[in-house]
Amino acid sequence: MLSRRGFLRQSFAFSALAGLGSLPSFAKGPIQKPNASAKQLLMVGDWGYEDFTAQTRVATAMQHYVREHSLTTDALLMLGDNWYGSLPGGVASERWKTQFEDMYPKSTFDCPAYAIPGNHDYQRMPESKVEAELEYARKGGTRWTMPSLWYRFDFPASNPLMTVIALDSNVPHPEGPQAKGVNFTLTPERHAEQLVWLEAELTKPRTTPFLIVMGHHPVFSNGPHGDHKLLIQDWEPLLRKHKVHLYLAGHDHDMQHLEFDEHPTSFVLSGGGGADLYTLKIKEAQRGPYAEKVYGFSHLEVTPEKLTLRHLDETGRLIHTFDKMPDGRVQIA
Numbered sequence: 120m121l122s123r124r125g126f127l128r129q130s131f132a133f134s135a136l137a138g139l140g141s142l143p144s145f146a147k148g149p150i151q152k153p154n155a156s157a158k159q160l161l162m163v164g165d166w167g168y169e170d171f172t173a174q175t176r177v178a179t180a181m182q183h184y185v186r187e188h189s190l191t192t193d194a195l196l197m198l199g200d201n202w203y204g205s206l207p208g209g210v211a212s213e214r215w216k217t218q219f220e221d222m223y224p225k226s227t228f229d230c231p232a233y234a235i236p237g238n239h240d241y242q243r244m245p246e247s248k249v250e251a252e253l254e255y256a257r258k259g260g261t262r263w264t265m266p267s268l269w270y271r272f273d274f275p276a277s278n279p280l281m282t283v284i285a286l287d288s289n290v291p292h293p294e295g296p297q298a299k300g301v302n303f304t305l306t307p308e309r310h311a312e313q314l315v316w317l318e319a320e321l322t323k324p325r326t327t328p329f330l331i332v333m334g335h336h337p338v339f340s341n342g343p344h345g346d347h348k349l350l351i352q353d354w355e356p357l358l359r360k361h362k363v364h365l366y367l368a369g370h371d372h373d374m375q376h377l378e379f380d381e382h383p384t385s386f387v388l389s390g391g392g393g394a395d396l397y398t399l400k401i402k403e404a405q406r407g408p409y410a411e412k413v414y415g416f417s418h419l420e421v422t423p424e425k426l427t428l429r430h431l432d433e434t435g436r437l438i439h440t441f442d443k444m445p446d447g448r449v450q451i452a
């Protein structure tokens with residue numbers, strides 16, 4: 120563990136670097152078509168919006184995309200803000216059918232859907248939506264997978280290529296209160312407990328070529344929510360120390376891919392799943408390589424040699440892609 124002073128020095132050096140505005144340079148690579156023999160995950164963030172017009176467009180594009188490229192989806196990642204508004208009846212709400220089961224149908228996505236909680240899932244309206252999500256997973260018989268608020272899984276289950284650490288990023292507000300109206304957070308004790316668990320998981324000997332961490336709130340974001348002070352303090356040094364390949368997030372309603380000089384982690388944001396879009400605060404020319412106000416979803420393709428991340432828009436058009444090698448090298452098409 121770093122001393123408090125060392126920790127602050129490191130954080131300061133890093134944020135000074137991050138503020139410079141110079142983009143790291145990358146190797147350029149060709150645009151490659153999806154490789155149907157690789158393992159495939161599709162991910163979507165900020166999707167369970169009350170008006171599901173845009174959600175339907177994105178979900179339809181996901182289905183077309185999978186069919187067009189003859190892909191077998193091995194997992195879905197539901198990046199949080201799974202439910203906006205109320206979820207009447209909890210696990211019995213008809214929204215589960217209309218906005219999850221039928222929206223991302225099993226006939227196309229016959230695989231587990233790994234979910235993490237967003238800030239909207241932590242609202243009590245008046246029932247707890249996140250409790251309903253845990254219960255929906257516990258009752259079984261569906262693809263919804265959320266064994267606890269934070270958990271780890273290997274992907275794919277046999278001969279895994281990635282270790283995925285799914286986190287609850289609903290960390291306490293800096294000012295302290297754990298409830299503001301209907302909005303709740305983890306308690307400081309639970310946040311500390313998760314941090315101990317995260318460090319223990321990251322310290323275990325690596326058994327897969329790739330290590331992925333996902334949390335609803337981005338550590339760094341060019342969107343209106345911006346960079347997250349507490350996650351930069353508590354999680355970012357661990358991502359760096361343990362050479363995490365990707366940090367996947369949602370929360371800002373746009374699509375991003377951020378890289379920082381000397382940082383082993385690629386920061387991916389996929390928040391275009393259906394909720395109203397946000398206007399970016401920082402342009403990709405200042406901090407990138409990619410940030411766009413657009414609806415969409417993301418595709419992560421995995422082989423032992425590389426990860427390929429693709430951002431697709433609501434028509435299934437490729438809007439950004441990069442490869443990441445086990446040694447951390449990034450190649451942008």
Ligand SMILES: [Fe+2]
Pocket residue numbers: 165200237239370371372394
């Ligand atoms: Fe959201």
Ligand SMILES: [Zn+2]
Pocket residue numbers: 199200237238239335369370371
């Ligand atoms: Zn959010």
